[in-house]
Amino acid sequence: MFFAYRDFVGDPDHVLERYQFGRAHHRVLHFVFRHPEIRVADLLDILKITKQSLARVLKELIDQGFILQKEGQVDRRQRLLAVTDKGKALALELAKLQTERFARAIAQSGTTRDQAVRFLYAMIDPERREDVTRMITQADRALRGKER
């Protein structure tokens, strides 16, 4: 698990160096990409970090034009986050590396995609699985928000 994860995050790490970014930037970019118009508070909730930690990383992503903020129309206190075209391109480039590794691993191991996914999912704390599903499938508060 340790080595699999190390190499899994290794591919993106190389690309991120080009922009002087680290893994923290990747995570932020990823979830903002998956959740257009996400609120800062919800992003913090997903990442389980403090807003002070997020601030530094987010600022760099915004400064370099990968993410932009806009005022919420409904609630103007909110700064809704979304990736720019540039951000989308990078997010996709990074995701591609990881999904390719994943696909290769499945092919080489003779497992099915479904089994691998179910196994990884089952490694997560039971009480967190639902939350994780929501985060991944982005059937998120972009939708839930509208019901509020």
Place this chain on the structure above:
Amino acid sequence: MFFAYRDFVGDPDHVLERYQFGRAHHRVLHFVFRHPEIRVADLLDILKITKQSLARVLKELIDQGFILQKEGQVDRRQRLLAVTDKGKALALELAKLQTERFARAIAQSGTTRDQAVRFLYAMIDPERREDVTRMITQADRALRGKER
């Protein structure tokens, strides 16, 4: 993968707090446990960190009596590392948490242990897989060393 790994290392993290240890200590303890009489250089090679980074963590593990050093008989420059009984107990306690999670995940996902292992293995960079196997199976330079 991100969430699975996060929770996978989460269990040990709680236990390690008791001793004011972090993940770095866990990794060192784990590999020293798996490789009795490992040389410092080989440990650095496994962990892929610098000796300065290792030094701090290792010192704490030695000071608190989890690991001990002894002079190599063959080469007296070497400081061979091994866990104490106390270190063994902690290593086993931590390993138990993770193997239990692993076993549960396998049972719940309907995958076989073999498939899950092969999948994780296949996630590793092909050129590193052999090394990783050696590290895990501890058919290590404890043996290889004798051939030198």
Place this chain on the structure above:
DNA sequence: TCGAATATGTCAACATGGCTGACATAAATG
């Protein structure tokens, strides 16, 4: 046997990405 290479330790400075606490501002809400 002596000089070079090796194994390890250690000092100092620095980067990254977490953390806490405190406080500011603007907007929403009861």
Place this chain on the structure above:
DNA sequence: CATTTATGTCAGCCATGTTGACATATTCGA
């Protein structure tokens, strides 16, 4: 209008990684 909420920001701390430089003991090769 007072309070709560969403966000931002300042300042300092911690863990764990990095590089570079240098010290010491020991082994090894010419």
